[in-house]
Amino acid sequence: MSLGETGVIAYVNSDCQLRHRLWDLGFTRGTHVAKLFRSPFGNPTAYLIRGCVIALRNEDAACINIYSSYPKRVF
Amino acid sequence: MGLTNSSTGQALLKSTALVFSETSDFVVALAGNPNTGKSTVFNSLTGLKQHTGNWPGKTVALSAGEYCFADHSFSLIDLPGTYSLFADSQEEEIARDFLCFSQPDVTVIVVDATCLERNLHLALQILEITPSVVVCVNLLDEALRKGINIDLDKLAQNLGIRVVGTNARDGEGLDKLKEAILLTATEPAISPIHVRYPDSLEELILKSIASLPNTVFKEHQKRWLALRLLDSDYSLANKLQEYLSAANLVVKPILLSELQHQGLAGEFREPIVSSLYTTAEKIAKDVIKLDSKPHRRDHLFDQIITSKLYGIPLMLLFLGIVFWLTLVGANYPSQLLAKGFSWIEGQLLNFLTYLKSPEWIKGLFIFGIYRTLSWVIAVMLPPMAIFFPLFTLLEDWGYLPRIAFNLDNSFRLAGAHGKQSLTMCMGFGCNAAGVVACRIIDSPRERLIAILTNNFVPCNGRFPTLITMALLFFSGTSFLGSFGASLFLVLMIVGAVLVSLLVSKFLSKTVLQGLPSSFALELPPFRKPQVGRILIRSLIDRTLYVLIRAIVVAAPAGALIWIMANLGIGGRTFLELLSSFLHPLGYLMGLDGVILAAFLLGFPANEIVLPIIYMAYTSQGSLLELDSLTTTKTLLINNSWTNLTAFCFLLFSLNHFPCGTTLLTIKKETSSWRWTILSFFLPTILGVLSCLFIAQGIRLLTLLI
Numbered sequence: 001m002s003l004g005e006t007g008v009i010a011y012v013n014s015d016c017q018l019r020h021r022l023w024d025l026g027f028t029r030g031t032h033v034a035k036l037f038r039s040p041f042g043n044p045t046a047y048l049i050r051g052c053v054i055a056l057r058n059e060d061a062a063c064i065n066i067y068s069s070y071p072k073r074v075f
Numbered sequence: 076m077g078l079t080n081s082s083t084g085q086a087l088l089k090s091t092a093l094v095f096s097e098t099s100d101f102v103v104a105l106a107g108n109p110n111t112g113k114s115t116v117f118n119s120l121t122g123l124k125q126h127t128g129n130w131p132g133k134t135v136a137l138s139a140g141e142y143c144f145a146d147h148s149f150s151l152i153d154l155p156g157t158y159s160l161f162a163d164s165q166e167e168e169i170a171r172d173f174l175c176f177s178q179p180d181v182t183v184i185v186v187d188a189t190c191l192e193r194n195l196h197l198a199l200q201i202l203e204i205t206p207s208v209v210v211c212v213n214l215l216d217e218a219l220r221k222g223i224n225i226d227l228d229k230l231a232q233n234l235g236i237r238v239v240g241t242n243a244r245d246g247e248g249l250d251k252l253k254e255a256i257l258l259t260a261t262e263p264a265i266s267p268i269h270v271r272y273p274d275s276l277e278e279l280i281l282k283s284i285a286s287l288p289n290t291v292f293k294e295h296q297k298r299w300l301a302l303r304l305l306d307s308d309y310s311l312a313n314k315l316q317e318y319l320s321a322a323n324l325v326v327k328p329i330l331l332s333e334l335q336h337q338g339l340a341g342e343f344r345e346p347i348v349s350s351l352y353t354t355a356e357k358i359a360k361d362v363i364k365l366d367s368k369p370h371r372r373d374h375l376f377d378q379i380i381t382s383k384l385y386g387i388p389l390m391l392l393f394l395g396i397v398f399w400l401t402l403v404g405a406n407y408p409s410q411l412l413a414k415g416f417s418w419i420e421g422q423l424l425n426f427l428t429y430l431k432s433p434e435w436i437k438g439l440f441i442f443g444i445y446r447t448l449s450w451v452i453a454v455m456l457p458p459m460a461i462f463f464p465l466f467t468l469l470e471d472w473g474y475l476p477r478i479a480f481n482l483d484n485s486f487r488l489a490g491a492h493g494k495q496s497l498t499m500c501m502g503f504g505c506n507a508a509g510v511v512a513c514r515i516i517d518s519p520r521e522r523l524i525a526i527l528t529n530n531f532v533p534c535n536g537r538f539p540t541l542i543t544m545a546l547l548f549f550s551g552t553s554f555l556g557s558f559g560a561s562l563f564l565v566l567m568i569v570g571a572v573l574v575s576l577l578v579s580k581f582l583s584k585t586v587l588q589g590l591p592s593s594f595a596l597e598l599p600p601f602r603k604p605q606v607g608r609i610l611i612r613s614l615i616d617r618t619l620y621v622l623i624r625a626i627v628v629a630a631p632a633g634a635l636i637w638i639m640a641n642l643g644i645g646g647r648t649f650l651e652l653l654s655s656f657l658h659p660l661g662y663l664m665g666l667d668g669v670i671l672a673a674f675l676l677g678f679p680a681n682e683i684v685l686p687i688i689y690m691a692y693t694s695q696g697s698l699l700e701l702d703s704l705t706t707t708k709t710l711l712i713n714n715s716w717t718n719l720t721a722f723c724f725l726l727f728s729l730n731h732f733p734c735g736t737t738l739l740t741i742k743k744e745t746s747s748w749r750w751t752i753l754s755f756f757l758p759t760i761l762g763v764l765s766c767l768f769i770a771q772g773i774r775l776l777t778l779l780i
Binding site: 057 | 192193487
């Protein structure tokens, strides 16, 4: 998924330490998530999920698997 | 839970009863996600009638307050802001235990109108525990500005409970909220919404319910308990067990292991959260009407302040302004305070003379305790009273999470959390406040790292020392000279930040290795700061807090300093004896015995290290300040200070044991002597070694050349 794209979440890897927190924040199956912007050093990255902006480190975000993504203007 | 005699519930209630009056008619809990304006609602309801403390045995802040409405008195408990109640963190466990065991009469769930879906997820979880709930939809105006229209009546229908819309910042809707709370307290909702889980899970729930004791729990409570047990919630299972035995109930014990043995309990978190969110989604879709694409302006702004090009420069600009305002703005009030205190000192002395009190009383109480105390207050109070409100202003506006976002990469590499950048910034104001601020880091490992390394950034108390040294020894006389001093100062600060990062890395690779960590940072929308409220709250919460702690430590230290400087044996004062004892080590470190003794005596507050040095060099019996930089320099050079001494002095000032106030705070925040002791020795050893290395290296070099 690249910046400005929106994707649909398939699942969160079961070995992900952040799994519970990600679910609590709404990163559940079938949810649309948009990749918004990166920090000046490229990591972490901000995502739009269920109307809120959440920043995740890239290695944590890699645990989230996406079904399909499509470009969509969110800003 | 209706478990009035539960030991856990009693303990919690008792401890919270310490902070709110037991006489009130109703107990109201305030729950919600972080950043929903929950504390604004709390403050608006209770005004200044509130008490703060900690949850028993936890380092999570507890606020409680009271208000009256329609001839009834209400006690309001502000639960920690959480995203869920699964008890994955201290905050979640506290919120869940309070709702479950302390049975508040009403629970108000503050939800953010701008992201209703995620907030409803928590609301649905709470509704599974208790039906006595009022949902307070806050930030309605902000939602409207973003084109989000919420049909409150429809939301109330969907949830089956009372719903009130508010703009707590402007005080709108608060009366309606109070009314809804009163109504709910007297007549709870009859049919609150009921989340339906996948059939396979529902079947398991029925089986699990069968294993619960029959008499004590109501139907919906049993359902929730069963669900939690299925999800292998050990902490809840243990608390229940504790309750059941405390209440002497002869019931079939709830054994989680039994459920697991039957293949019932396991990892059901995903379907549970999914079902909750699906329900929340459905409700949100039903009640929200979107005018236009929300969030646009915020995202554009965010793109600028987190961009590669402007992100860091803008941040330096903002922080630079804060520091500059603090340093410049504090000067005048500091001098005024010092003058005021010295006038009072004169009056006190006159009074004691009039009473014909012995000299030692004057010395101990006036020159010792009073002078040290007033010194610390005069130097400490003005910068803090400026720094903390400014910092809180940035916080309220929503800029601080962006700093953490911008800088997280460096902290990630050091094995730390991006929010540590914020606690470090607070540390520039006061290390003790910085240590308290570490509470914002929700992962225990990173929080400890942040606490243990906070002292490596120079606080307000050390800044005057740094500036004096930079001006005296590391600048010329011309304009270029003062520029040199500033540059030197900036380099020292950057160096301190780097050392702090390196030590973080060291800790994360050694003592704190293996502890789990997590990073998920919410970037809430920017909001107009509430200036008035900030002033009051930051003065009370941060400035006064730090000041009181400093006073507690400085008073006895003042007495000790006076005794050391005035009493002694064999014609030498204790201070002289201590100095000559420390001198060999001091010399090896590029310092002298007096400097080391000053650091030891300056343990209660770094502000008094330089004054103690002046006192010792001039053989005075009490703290003093010198009139000008030139006299200071002459005094220091006469006591054989060189550039090397000054540099090692700076180095040791940046890297030595935290002051007494900070250590006390570390003990309180970690509730562990082990970490407190480590936080004492870590910087001290580093400071001693680096001073030894530099001093001996330079001396060797000069010998060779």
